[in-house]
Amino acid sequence: MILDKEYRILVVDDAKDTQMLLEFDLSAAGYQVTCCDSGGDGLASLETQEIDLILLDMYMPGLSGLETLAQIKAQTISAQIPVIMLSASTDEDEVVAALELGAGDYVTKPYVAKVLLARMRTAIRLKEKTAQLEYLAKTDFLTGINNRGSFFELSNNAISLANRAGQPLVVAMFDIDFFKLVNDNYGHDAGDQVLRVFSQGMAEVFRGYDIIGRVGGEEFAVCLPNTNRESANIACERFRYYMEQLSVGIITDNNDEKNINITVSIGLVLAPNDSLTIDELLKQADSALYYAKEHGRNQVVDARIISTPDESxxxxxxxxxxxxxxxxxxxxxxxxxxxxxxxxxxxxxxxxxxxxxxxxxxxxxxxxxxxxxxxxxxxxxxxxxxxxxxxxxxxxxxxxxxxxxxxxxxxxxxxxxxxxxxxxxxxxxxxxxxxxxxxxxxxxxxxxxxxx
Ligand SMILES: [Mg+2]
The missing domain is CATH 1.20.120.160 (HPT domain)
Incomplete structure (x- = not known):
């Protein structure tokens, strides 16, 4: 059997002989194995190692299998890892309890290697499929960054956090200048290449905890938590300059390689102290963006300069x-x-x-x-x-x-x-x-x- 990658399995069992048998069978099947004697040790190693699946003994001194399972599922770091319970008994109530606590499967000891390995493969595949589906649901398929829905969700969370912590937050909206001309002159593949390069640029220039997303055709947005107006203006200006300097390699409809330059217009808004949703903030950033578009493009505009003054x-x-x-x-x-x-x-x-x-x-x-x-x-x-x-x-x-x-x-x-x-x-x-x-x-x- 060939595995897609080197999966690491955590075995938690107080019986040394079971540990040795499992280590032998799993290694022979191509898995990396980490063995622990107790629930406590098992939980500790989850904090230091990346584990793909856990084999968890039901009966152990100290923390029982079910107690260990409950803790595994209660922690963000390990909640998604599939767990297969191992037990010498087939007490139905216990099986039910384990499944209700989030165990993925249940295997009785002495185990049959072939059956255990098949169940492990299924559990791992299921987990990977679920992760893949989650990724697809949140990702813009063309650029690989957050799609609109995911951007809105993450940004609204960041806005609530910023309100609670009393921290400044800025939302900026980006629109590629004359993007339609790229599509018209060089074809849609070239347009797609520009969109990808643009997103990569955003990922490069903005910080890891900034939330970037594609919110429309050629419209992108970024939510900058814990950022004041000045820093946000500097960051957006840095990105504007980065794009202006960048030579984007495209392949035209006629299969010609070509380098083109693109620029970006940016509108940004500092979130006010009262809590607004990302929807409302994007609206304001969008007005600033339109102002930038109407005034020559390739520039950063802060919504402050177009906001209605109070003194008529x-x-x-x-x-x-x-x-x-x-x-x-x-x-x-x-x-x-x-x-x-x-x-x-x-x-x-x-x-x-x-x-x-x-x-x-x-x-x-x-x-x-x-x-x-x-x-x-x-x-x-x-x-x-x-x-x-x-x-x-x-x-x-x-x-x-x-x-x-x-x-x-x-x-x-x-x-x-x-x-x-x-x-x-x-x-x-x-x-x-x-x-x-x-x-x-x-x-x-x-x-x-x-x-x-
Ligand atoms: Mg035991």
């Missing part, structure tokens, strides 16, 4: 100091506060580093490019033209964020998510929430600016 007074004062309003709106002479309905003017202006005139130009362009998006979306939804819905929602989401139209941004984002989650049945109701937002924002711009 600042906006009032800054508008009072300019005569732009009067110039643009002769009919509204005398008003001191521009009201762009649905747009957080302050956020929008701070997005262009305080340049109000520039922001107004942007609003006009935004109006010209997107004021018909409501109609376009409606007809795309009616015609079930998913590609157009996707394109419109995705684009509108990005610009809505950068002009500070946050309600519109949230409404568009919900539609964008429904597209990505393949839920066309939700489109109508999401559109009915989006439509008033887009009308409101466009009307507000029309009232304030010359959009003709």
């Amino acid at each position: 007074d600042k906006m009032l004062v800054s508008l009072m100091n300019t005569d732009d309003i009067e110039k643009n709106n002769p009919l509204q002479e005398g008003i001191i506060m521009a009201n762009y309905d649905g747009i957080d003017f302050d956020v929008g202006v701070s997005n262009v580093l305080g340049d109000e005139a520039l922001f107004k130009e942007i609003l006009v362009m935004f109006y010209q490019d997107h004021h018909l998006d409501g109609d376009k979306l409606e007809s795309a939804i009616q015609q079930q033209d998913i590609d157009s819905v996707k394109h419109l929602a995705h684009t509108l989401k990005g610009v809505a964020c950068s002009v500070g139209a946050m309600d519109l941004f949230e409404a568009t984002k919900a539609l964008d998510i429904a597209v990505n989650d393949d839920k066309p049945e939700d489109f109508d109701s999401l559109f009915s929430q989006l439509s008033p937002q887009i009308n409101r924002v466009m009307k507000g711009i029309e009232l304030q600016l010359d959009v003709s």
Whole structure:
């Protein structure tokens, strides 16, 4: 019989002759064997050795087999190791007790080597299959890092821990710049290679206890426990730079080898003191990510710089100091506060580093490019033209964020998510929430600016 690897078996039995027999039979079958005389010694050796299976005698002085079994199963380090009980008697109650405590199987002494070995093989195979299934359920098949579900679960645990311990925690979201172009120009295999190299880079740059995951097609995220804002910015910047410097070897659809460069946009958010879920934190990191995308890509943006300021007074004062309003709106002479309905003017202006005139130009362009998006979306939804819905929602989401139209941004984002989650049945109701937002924002711009 050939084993897949060198499995190590722990034999716990107070009878020396049984130990010797087992050592002989198991070694002959290719196993590594560690023998212990007592339950206590057995538990101790579990802490120092990697064990694949335990053969545990039922009757021993000191800690009994059942007591030892209970302790094995109670400890994280050993709970998953399969245990086969060995006993001279066939007391049914004891068999039941052992199985209920988590033993995988039961063999009577004197044992038949062939039968024992077969049962050991089965127990080991079962354990490996279970581990494999667990791994597959939690892993992104392409990149080998946490999939979305696993990332969410691990991050939520880390967030609860951070809240209890009063430690800072940062969540960052990553999006590969112009990833679609890689797929379009070089084929999907090349795209897959980029995604793998990207994940390897994340695993390399971030620390072992940081949680990294693939949360969407070309979207990745990291949860950084016990990390403050400054360190997180440095770590993300280091990763951004790492990717920028890296030459990624790909094989194109035509079987050409090629080296390409890719860059990444990153949005991050420091978790506030009150406990939020990873869902909510990712939403905020995502807004920062969109800001990074809209402002030239290949950069790290902290959600702090796009968060809504509390003092709306600042906006009032800054508008009072300019005569732009009067110039643009002769009919509204005398008003001191521009009201762009649905747009957080302050956020929008701070997005262009305080340049109000520039922001107004942007609003006009935004109006010209997107004021018909409501109609376009409606007809795309009616015609079930998913590609157009996707394109419109995705684009509108990005610009809505950068002009500070946050309600519109949230409404568009919900539609964008429904597209990505393949839920066309939700489109109508999401559109009915989006439509008033887009009308409101466009009307507000029309009232304030010359959009003709
Ligand atoms: Mg015994």
